[in-house]
Amino acid sequence: MDLENNSSDVKKGKFKVLREILDWAVTIVIALVIAMLIKAFLFIPIEVKMVSMQDTLFEGQRLIVYKLGYYFSQPKRGDIIIFEHQPGSLKGLLKYLPIPNPQEVDYIKRVIAVPGDEIEIKDGAVYLNGKKLDEPYAKGVTYNFNTDKPIKIPENKIFVMGDNREHSSDSRQFGPIDIDKVRGKAVFRIWPLQEFGGIYR
DSSP states (O other): OHHHHHHHHHHHHHHHHHHHHHHHHHHHHHHHHHHHHIIIIIEEEEEOOSSTTTTTSOTTOEEEEEOGGGGTSOOOTTOEEEEEEEOOSOOGGGGGSSSOOTTOEEEEEEEEEOTTOEEEEETTEEEETTEEOOOTTOBSOOOOTTOOSOEEOOTTEEEEEOSBGGGOOSHHHHOOEEGGGEEEEEEEEEESGGGOEEOOO
């Protein structure tokens, strides 16, 4: 009789352990799916790793990038965006895992011109649709590099530049970027704490 009770207790114990493992596995899978959905459609955290956006953003600052808005509208002039400059090794759904995508390189820049605009860089300034652009955020001289003639922005592309004009690799070198490369809009600074808050300029 004791042997039967012991055997029953062992079975119950094993079942309890298996049930607990299953519960943990389901919880982890649900958490992973939620994290992937957030990364795919809502928000992603990023760290500024270059000086090209000074004095608006500085290297080492951490930002929240809002993705959902660009599912319903295109980037606008003045938006500070993050876009994929070099794709990572994780493809498909795997790129939405809540981990860094190996070899992926993202740039953060400001949208200067949108489809249909004509942009010209001359005399150290930007001319948009024939008028000199007022850019209180720009730092340094805006050299034209490879853009010595007016450029008409094609459909589904945007022209981007860093605010730190003398130290930025941007559309002046590699041309307008595809809108579908845009990952989202930088909307909130979460680090350093003394600068915690929205990004308005």
